[in-house]
Each structure stands twice: as C-alpha cells, then as structure tokens.
Amino acid sequence: MDAVTRPLRYAVLGAGARSETYIRGLLGPHRADAELLAIGDINPGRAVHFCALAATLGAGEVVAFAPHELETVIAAQQIDRVIVTTPDATHAEFVVRALHAGADVIVEKPLTTDIDGARTISRAATETGGSVTATFNYRYSPRNSALKELIQSGEIGEVTSVHFEWVLDTVHGADYFRRWHRLKQNSGGLLVHKSSHHFDLVNWWLGDSPSRVYASGGLRFYGADNAANRGVGERPARGSVGAPSSDPFVLDMRTVSGLEELYLRHENHDGYVRDLDVFSADMTIEDNIAVIVDFSRGATLTYSLNAHSPWEGYSVSVNGTRGRAELTVVERAEVSGPAVVDPSYSDVLSGSDVRTEGERLVVQQHWQGAREIPIVDGDGDHGGGDRRMLEDLLARTAPADPLHRRADLHDGVKAVAVGIAGNLSLHSGSAVVLADTGLPGWEPATEGVHA
Numbered sequence: 001m002d003a004v005t006r007p008l009r010y011a012v013l014g015a016g017a018r019s020e021t022y023i024r025g026l027l028g029p030h031r032a033d034a035e036l037l038a039i040g041d042i043n044p045g046r047a048v049h050f051c052a053l054a055a056t057l058g059a060g061e062v063v064a065f066a067p068h069e070l071e072t073v074i075a076a077q078q079i080d081r082v083i084v085t086t087p088d089a090t091h092a093e094f095v096v097r098a099l100h101a102g103a104d105v106i107v108e109k110p111l112t113t114d115i116d117g118a119r120t121i122s123r124a125a126t127e128t129g130g131s132v133t134a135t136f137n138y139r140y141s142p143r144n145s146a147l148k149e150l151i152q153s154g155e156i157g158e159v160t161s162v163h164f165e166w167v168l169d170t171v172h173g174a175d176y177f178r179r180w181h182r183l184k185q186n187s188g189g190l191l192v193h194k195s196s197h198h199f200d201l202v203n204w205w206l207g208d209s210p211s212r213v214y215a216s217g218g219l220r221f222y223g224a225d226n227a228a229n230r231g232v233g234e235r236p237a238r239g240s241v242g243a244p245s246s247d248p249f250v251l252d253m254r255t256v257s258g259l260e261e262l263y264l265r266h267e268n269h270d271g272y273v274r275d276l277d278v279f280s281a282d283m284t285i286e287d288n289i290a291v292i293v294d295f296s297r298g299a300t301l302t303y304s305l306n307a308h309s310p311w312e313g314y315s316v317s318v319n320g321t322r323g324r325a326e327l328t329v330v331e332r333a334e335v336s337g338p339a340v341v342d343p344s345y346s347d348v349l350s351g352s353d354v355r356t357e358g359e360r361l362v363v364q365q366h367w368q369g370a371r372e373i374p375i376v377d378g379d380g381d382h383g384g385g386d387r388r389m390l391e392d393l394l395a396r397t398a399p400a401d402p403l404h405r406r407a408d409l410h411d412g413v414k415a416v417a418v419g420i421a422g423n424l425s426l427h428s429g430s431a432v433v434l435a436d437t438g439l440p441g442w443e444p445a446t447e448g449v450h451a
C-alpha cells in the first residue's frame with residue numbers, strides 16, 4: 001500500500017453502533033486521506049441506513065453490500081482497507097477473507113474470541129503479507145498514555161506487580177446482557193470482549209507478554225436464577241414492545257435517540273433483538289471475574305471486573321523497584337434511569353456529590369513525597385481515545401509515536417490471549433500456561449517472541 005498516492009479506499013463491514021465512529025472519521029477529519037466506498041452488513045436495513053448517513057456527510061457513491069459479496073466488492077472497488085466492526089466471533093472469518101482478497105484490515109477489538117480464530121488470522125497474515133491493525137482506543141486516552149510515559153521513563157523502576165480493578169455500571173455493564181454479547185459463543189464473554197481492552201493496556205504499559213493465567217468468576221447478578229433468588233418477580237421479555245416501563249433495567253429503544261432507527265426498525269431483516277431482559281434465562285457469560293496473570297519478565301497482574309456497579313471507572317496501581325504509580329478514573333459517578341446504553345448517549349446521566357467524575361495519576365518514589373502528574377484534557381468518547389486513535393489510523397502519514405500506541409496483529413493476539421486462557425481456566429479450575437494453548441506466539445519453541 002505504500003506506493004499508493006491517491007486517498008486510500010475503504011469498505012466498512014458491520015454497520016452497527018461502532019461503525020459510525022469510523023464512518024464519521026473517514027468522511028470528516030480524514031476525508032483528504034480516505035475514500036469510503038462500501039458499507040456491508042448481514043442486515044441490509046442497517047447497511048442502507050449508514051449509506052444514507054454517508055450521503056448526508058458528503059460522501060460520493062457508497063454501495064451497500066452483503067457479507068458474501070466482500071471479495072467482489074474489494075476487487076470491483078479496488079478497496080485498500082477493510083474496517084471490520086461485526087460481532088466479535090465473526091472477526092476471524094472476515095479478517096482472513098479480506099486479507100486473501102488483497103486488502104489490509106483494521107479490526108475492532110477483540111481481534112477474535114478463540115484459539116482457532118487467532119491461528120487462522122496469523123496464518124492468513126503470513127501467507128498474504130497483508131497488514132492487520134487491532135484497534136485499542138484506550139491506549140490513546142491521555143490518562144492511559146500518561147501512565148505509559150511514566151512507566152517508560154523508569155521513574156518507578158522495573159515493574160514487579162500491577163493491581164487493576166474495572167467496574168462497569170448498571171447502564172453500560174447491563175447492556176452486555178441484553179444482546180449478542182450475552183452468549184459466550186458470540187463474544188468470548190466479558191473476559192474477551194471487554195477485558196481485552198484492559199489486558200492490552202497492561203501488556204502495553206509493561207512492554208511484556210503474559211505467560212500464565214488463572215481465572216475465577218461467574219454470573220452472580222444478571223440472569224433469571226439470580227433474579228429469582230433475590231425474589232424478583234415476572235418481567236417483560238424485552239423492553240421495546242408493549243407498555244413503557246419505569247424499571248431502569250428495561251431498555252425501551254423507542255425512548256433512546258438513535259436506537260429505534262438503527263435496531264428496532266430493522267429487526268424484520270434478521271431478527272436481531274437489542275433489548276432482551278437482563279434478568280432472563282440462557283445467558284452464558286460472567287458478570288464478576290477475577291484473574292491472576294504472570295508475565296514473562298516476572299511481574300504479576302491481579303485484575304477484577306464487575307458489571308453491575310452503581311458507578312463506572314477503574315483504578316490501577318503499578319508497583320516498581322523504585323516506587324509506585326496509581327491511576328484512578330471515575331468515568332461516570334452515578335447513573336439514573338431510564339437505561340442509556342453507551343457513554344455517547346449521555347443525556348440522562350447525573351453526577352454525584354460525593355464521588356465526582358475525573359482522573360488522577362499519582363507517582364511516589366521510595367523515601368519521597370507523592371507527586372500528581374497533570375493529564376491533558378481527555379475530551380470525546382472513550383476518554384478522548386477515539387479521536388486520537390483515528391488520527392493515527394486514518395491519516396496517510398501518521399506522526400512517529402514514542403509511546404507505540406498503534407497496535408499490530410501480535411498486540412491483538414496478546415490482548416485476547418489472557419481472556420481466552422481465562423475462559424479455559426474458568427472451565428478447568430486450573431491455571432493455564434499460554435505456551436500449552438497453541439495460541440500463535442506462545443508455541444514452546446518461540447515462547448516470548450512478542451515480549
């Protein structure tokens with residue numbers, strides 16, 4: 001692709017909520033470098049919806065296509081890059097097909113959900129020589145970049161251990177239990193779908209590779225059994241039909257701007273139901289997870305994720321041979337109903353008097369006082385990460401980055417490796433050595449090649 005001097009030609013596959021970030025980026029700040037030519041989805045209604053949005057943003061002709069037409073579209077439109085924003089378990093198929101059809105790929109996290117997916121993507125990248133960029137917007141949020149810079153500076157010495165807790169609130173966290181994510185076969189569970197963001201941050205902060213994983217957890221709040229045990233009575237199967245409900249766990253798409261147009265109106269095409277009850281049966285993912293990870297250079301990570309917290313945010317403590325760094329972030333201090341489902345639909349949020357939204361990075365060396373490190377304003381979605389990530393991924397000549405935020409295929413594999421091994425550990429009850437899994441990069445003969 002280096003010899004191409006015209007704007008790069010893009011197709012987006014997966015016309016759901018996340019695709020809008022890329023479509024607006026391609027047709028907005030990056031239009032001089034990029035040309036959007038095709039939008040594909042299994043649901044023709046949603047593909048056409050985003051083609052119409054593209055037209056209002058001033059695009060030229062953008063064709064809607066079905067997934068089986070991917071290769072034809074790549075050839076006919078001379079597509080340079082495919083952006084994959086379909087559900088997680090479908091990523092591997094589309095990444096492999098796009099590579100073999102001659103395109104490079106930008107794929108949303110998680111790269112894939114299982115060992116087979118990681119192996120087939122790695123093999124296709126080797127066979128075709130195509131490039132695969134895994135997208136990790138959290139690397140680009142200024143607070144996370146500031147922690148990377150601090151660790152990289154050596155101020156706290158060699159990292160010996162990390163303690164990382166992430167809490168999702170009853171709006172954002174609950175939303176994973178309403179739709180495709182609630183089945184592990186679609187998302188890999190939150191350990192892959194959500195925590196791959198967090199494991200990627202740790203891999204990147206430390207510049208190291210995980211080597212062994214132990215996980216414990218379960219479904220303890222959402223789901224029919226937990227609700228019944230708490231005495232919760234009969235509930236509607238879904239939120240957007242029948243009478244409106246004042247229950248904050250019920251999502252009525254008719255009342256949330258953007259959702260009716262994107263999902264409810266197009267159910268007739270594919271039967272994708274976006275608003276299942278979070279206290280219904282048959283979900284197979286966890287809502288409370290604890291993980292211990294060993295890293296190849298000797299550091300240990302203790303990690304936990306909770307998906308039913310009254311507030312949302314995270315805290316990370318990094319212990320080093322010369323001191324300690326602590327990052328605390330409150331992304332949303334409190335939520336009040338009715339349900340909103342994404343930080344970008346933030347019109348019904350409220351603030352708390354006691355817990356305030358904000359971020360704080362503090363460093364302290366042995367025998368010294370603590371010092372707060374200023375963080376530049378993280379405006380925009382995902383702590384300011386989305387805008388900065390698009391600048392890096394979509395600009396024709398991205399500036400040199402001393403923090404190495406652009407994630408490649410190996411970073412994508414490393415990020416899902418902890419979650420995939422964690423799922424094996426949840427199943428077996430034992431710790432999983434990554435070199436025993438068959439994941440690319442940890443074969444016994446090449447262990448540690450990505451460190």
Ligand SMILES: NC(=O)c1ccc[n+]([C@@H]2O[C@H](COP(=O)([O-])OP(=O)(O)OC[C@H]3O[C@@H](n4cnc5c(N)ncnc54)[C@H](O)[C@@H]3O)[C@@H](O)[C@H]2O)c1
Nearest residue numbers: 014015016017018041042043046067085086087088108109
């Ligand atoms: N980096 C982030 O912060 C972030 C945020 C949200 C979502 N994501 C990722 O983006 C991806 C999409 O998530 P979303 O929230 O937009 O989901 P979504 O359900 O809103 O959209 C997914 C789209 O894919 C389509 N689809 C489903 N199966 C398909 C198939 N076989 N072929 C083609 N299209 C198919 C659906 O019809 C839907 O339009 C996921 O991988 C998710 O992990 C990342």
